[in-house]
Amino acid sequence: MKLCIVTHKVAIGDGQGRVNYEVAWEAIRRGHHVTLLASSVDFALQQHNQVDWISIPVKKYPLQLVREIAFSTQSAWWLNKHQEEFDIIKLNGAITSARGDVNAVHFVHSSWLRSPFNLSTQNLSLRGTYQRFYTALNADWEKKAFDRAKVVVAVSEKVAQELIVIGVPRERIRVILNGIDLQEFAPGIVDPQKWGLPEEVPLALFAGDIRTPRKNLDTVLHSLMQVPELHLAVVGGTAGSPYPELARSLNLENRVHFLGFRQDVPDLMKAADFLVFPSRYEPFGLVVLEAMATGIPVITAATTGAAELVTPDCGFVLPDSDDAQALAEALNQLVKCDRQQRQQMGQVARTIAQHHSWANMASNYVNLFEELQPC
Numbered sequence: 001m002k003l004c005i006v007t008h009k010v011a012i013g014d015g016q017g018r019v020n021y022e023v024a025w026e027a028i029r030r031g032h033h034v035t036l037l038a039s040s041v042d043f044a045l046q047q048h049n050q051v052d053w054i055s056i057p058v059k060k061y062p063l064q065l066v067r068e069i070a071f072s073t074q075s076a077w078w079l080n081k082h083q084e085e086f087d088i089i090k091l092n093g094a095i096t097s098a099r100g101d102v103n104a105v106h107f108v109h110s111s112w113l114r115s116p117f118n119l120s121t122q123n124l125s126l127r128g129t130y131q132r133f134y135t136a137l138n139a140d141w142e143k144k145a146f147d148r149a150k151v152v153v154a155v156s157e158k159v160a161q162e163l164i165v166i167g168v169p170r171e172r173i174r175v176i177l178n179g180i181d182l183q184e185f186a187p188g189i190v191d192p193q194k195w196g197l198p199e200e201v202p203l204a205l206f207a208g209d210i211r212t213p214r215k216n217l218d219t220v221l222h223s224l225m226q227v228p229e230l231h232l233a234v235v236g237g238t239a240g241s242p243y244p245e246l247a248r249s250l251n252l253e254n255r256v257h258f259l260g261f262r263q264d265v266p267d268l269m270k271a272a273d274f275l276v277f278p279s280r281y282e283p284f285g286l287v288v289l290e291a292m293a294t295g296i297p298v299i300t301a302a303t304t305g306a307a308e309l310v311t312p313d314c315g316f317v318l319p320d321s322d323d324a325q326a327l328a329e330a331l332n333q334l335v336k337c338d339r340q341q342r343q344q345m346g347q348v349a350r351t352i353a354q355h356h357s358w359a360n361m362a363s364n365y366v367n368l369f370e371e372l373q374p375c
Helices: 015-029 043-047 064-085 109-114 126-148 157-165 217-224 243-249 265-271 286-294 305-309 324-336 339-353 358-372
Strands: 002-006 033-038 051-055 088-092 102-105 151-154 173-175 203-207 231-235 256-260 274-277 298-301 315-318
Touching (some): 015 088, 043 051, 203 265, 217 231, 243 256, 265 286, 286 305, 298 305, 298 324
Parallel strands (some): 002 088, 033 051, 151 173, 203 274, 274 298, 298 315
């Protein structure tokens, strides 16, 4: 089979890029030839004799929107010349205006545009206007891309439902959940003092972009006021974030520890008692699966795609992400659990996560490609 993958990056340190990285290696392992139409590709893949890299350089363009238009235009020009050379073409959302056979959907912009939590719809600033324009354009481009695909892959059942809302027939949708590195995220014990965090106190972890209200750190902070013994470690860049000041205004500065952007999240998860991540809108939410693989309980919300993996034996799923009282009750329940009870919940979480390795995810994608491959 000759497979073409169209994506911005093919690399381990990038969410969507990691998915395509794993898919490419699985296709190679099965003896298929892979062409990568991308701006950046992992060096080992570049050097492999079963891989061709068609570079689409876009760094010189000043805005993300302009870079995406440039990538779409250049990749479509190349694909329209070479489309017949491939058995399967895999796209990612509205990445190109050319036709693809399989389109993997990691984010549905039309759903985010309609979300009551999308504050750009109420923000009259220049930045808010740009964000609305950017989201609306992507929503339109995505719909056209999904209509042209033979199969649309949703990264969660939540995304599948969002696709149905915009008119994608259910019979053309497959759900393939994102994967996890089960070696990198594995149970263990790490001393919280490594980050200057207190010992012998309940410690929750929050990880995400804290410059935006979408991840919902504000509700977590307000809930924390009702759980006086709990400390919270927050991973995420603080530049431009309103939440350090909110924590100070709530007199939480002694219990909320802002750690900035971190590369050592796997170790931080081993130091925490549980994860709290009630995102207001999250197509998947890989951090939930990462915490489960590490063997710690999780608190999330139904607005997060990965919540479908969370059972009452390993955590809590809040029906309303903004219900501070319900979140406080869930926090209190985990704080009041003894260490053995939390460990039992973590063991259940780890067992669930073991079904969602990167290898399993990649295998599901390549199985789909082989199923669609012309005879």
